[in-house]
Amino acid sequence: MTDLPYRTALIVGVGAGLSAALARAFSKAGMTVAVAARRADGLAPLAEEIGGKAFACDATSGAAVTKLFADVETAFGAPDVVVYNAGYRARGPLVELDPAEVERTLAVCAFGGFLVAQQAAKRMLAQARGAILFTGASASVKGYAQSAPFAMGKFALRGLVQSMARELSPRGIHVAHVVIDGGIRSERRPNPSDKPDSLLEPDAVATSYLHLLRQQRSAWAWEIELRPWVERF
């Protein structure tokens, strides 16, 4: 049973960090959860743990994304919650960047978001309901030196989300963007011992995604910005 107005979630871009926390939180809240990543093999334990299903999908390929949604639909019905959490990041001085890496950053951060959003919206518009959530970063709103490709990709994703929010909200689909302004704690990246909670806890971040899903349509947020209490901003 769930207190959420949604039943089935698809999370695209699942790794060990935020996406896994989202999958667990969504499952605990009563949703059936599908998870997708370029390599699905690592996802099997998570899928099993939450009673969901893992799918392999290169989010930058239109054909792969189309197949993913068809497969999820066959397994669970069309998802009424879709989260786009895939990311890729090329860094370095502007003049040293490999153009192919810049293209890839744009493809993963932004174009893949479009492909997934389009498939999601097609199904949700038929029901006039659903929620599509996107994960942003500090680079979504601030272009840092030596990080042009990530700024390009994340700014582009935010442009997509804002355009979608204007277009799809009046048709019953909640579109929202979560700006994660700080590092996320992980096994490989623990909190400094002298600075508790200075990295974002994935489970804490997940509560804001859940809150977005619980918002009643008269008071929807299209964006929320999260950062650790001690983060400079």
Added chain:
Amino acid sequence: MTDLPYRTALIVGVGAGLSAALARAFSKAGMTVAVAARRADGLAPLAEEIGGKAFACDATSGAAVTKLFADVETAFGAPDVVVYNAGYRARGPLVELDPAEVERTLAVCAFGGFLVAQQAAKRMLAQARGAILFTGASASVKGYAQSAPFAMGKFALRGLVQSMARELSPRGIHVAHVVIDGGIRSERRPNPSDKPDSLLEPDAVATSYLHLLRQQRSAWAWEIELRPWVERF
């Protein structure tokens, strides 16, 4: 009993709309709630309903705000949640505005927010914990024609909140700003019959204030923007 990390709330600027909804939601969530407004007489029924207490306070007077916090402290202990929800709005063509009304708009929207925040922060810093929330409006981020005073007041309040968030978050105080981008439904302002949920439901808005209070400190929001699904933005 409460699942919130806070115990006592003070809401300044209480009328029939959002503040009453906040008072009820906070009370229901287990907090003791004090409400304050320039005229306290209208608040008695609400205070009784939630088992709280009503106080009269002109938020633009330093002496009155100091007395308010002292009185609340005596009654319930120092509040660990404070909401500034007072507002005032002079409108009209720039050249026709009465300067006294412009001053008053600045005083109620912004200076009162400072006075309340300062008293709140003094008590919270001693405990290195607490939450101070502010209610913004569309005019917080967009200056509309024929509405210069409200833009001045609400922009100023947002500047205060952002500065406070930078200063006080690392000292354990959660400071946040809720941008209400649309009209709030009230008895005098019902939803149009052909546009359900086209005005913000006070209870729906209150859930986002509660969510802010529940956020764990590794993933705090300093701002969230709420609007009805059908609102143009």
Added chain:
Amino acid sequence: MTDLPYRTALIVGVGAGLSAALARAFSKAGMTVAVAARRADGLAPLAEEIGGKAFACDATSGAAVTKLFADVETAFGAPDVVVYNAGYRARGPLVELDPAEVERTLAVCAFGGFLVAQQAAKRMLAQARGAILFTGASASVKGYAQSAPFAMGKFALRGLVQSMARELSPRGIHVAHVVIDGGIRSERRPNPSDKPDSLLEPDAVATSYLHLLRQQRSAWAWEIELRPWVERF
């Protein structure tokens, strides 16, 4: 002779720095220039140098501002360019701020801007032409820790300008805001010897004010942000 579409400028808030540079640049471009400050005595040499006139005016007083415009009008005719460049800044930890200083910061940074703008607009609307320019700061768009009053005042001023731009531009008045994001060089604040041009040169800033005045109405800017090449942002 002037290539500008304007003839008479009034600069409010004149000190040794930016305002003096503006006065000289405007005069050199062919305009008659009046300068006003709370204490006019220091302005006499500048006024003489540019063949203009100095006025004493407390910009936070409605009566004083009304008198200023009447006096300028008598001397030179109604100004078709008005610059509001007055500022005041109280700093310190939020809990230690003197409320009277916060009020004063709001009064000088924002309310005075309204008073001056209203008098200016009254005269310009009659001609359906004119330009009103405002000086902003980093604090106009970013609220820094330990600097809440300045953020309040400068955010408020920006809200005023944006509202005025929406209201008055279609009536032929160019309203614009210059965000000065960095320190301005002065005699007391020279450039560090190892960092040339790391502080804004007043004369260099003035060229952007002049450019705003030269913009043709089909391509007006309402805001421009200036910073030294080496400034972090």
Added chain:
Amino acid sequence: MTDLPYRTALIVGVGAGLSAALARAFSKAGMTVAVAARRADGLAPLAEEIGGKAFACDATSGAAVTKLFADVETAFGAPDVVVYNAGYRARGPLVELDPAEVERTLAVCAFGGFLVAQQAAKRMLAQARGAILFTGASASVKGYAQSAPFAMGKFALRGLVQSMARELSPRGIHVAHVVIDGGIRSERRPNPSDKPDSLLEPDAVATSYLHLLRQQRSAWAWEIELRPWVERF
């Protein structure tokens, strides 16, 4: 002779509108001007008029952009001013968009901007001077309904520019973004007879590009937003 600190300009993405106006303005200001577009044949008359040279270049191809800069360098020396003015725009309801068109919009609006900027920066860093200007649009800062691809492309370009400004300004290269918020007048798109100057005049826009080039480095703008006096914003 020129009063500009630059000598040779390359404008990429030249059509009949803004780019032609820029080419003429730059030439008139004393610069040697190279113009480039996907199809160079239409540019011959413009190139001849300004005593410059036209180049064919698909800005989305790394090899083509590399060749363009080599050819311009051979003809005129390395350009110390580069303007990226190419654009492409797919529109329509999100669910009806052709993914290939979305990719193309990202490629022309954003990736091409990166390719050109990288080649420009390589040459300018060697001299520690130069200017790289980019043309933005309303969609650079606001994602409109039914226009997701353009929002993606223009947001991405703005992210690139902001990142470059942070990275390259301290190394002597002026990087700036001009947000054109409104329609540009052209032969095919004349001003409505009852609304003079309601579309941006290309020549008027060009004056702001020239102003950016004239700014002294202690007071650089990284962004300026231009709109007609009667444009709603």
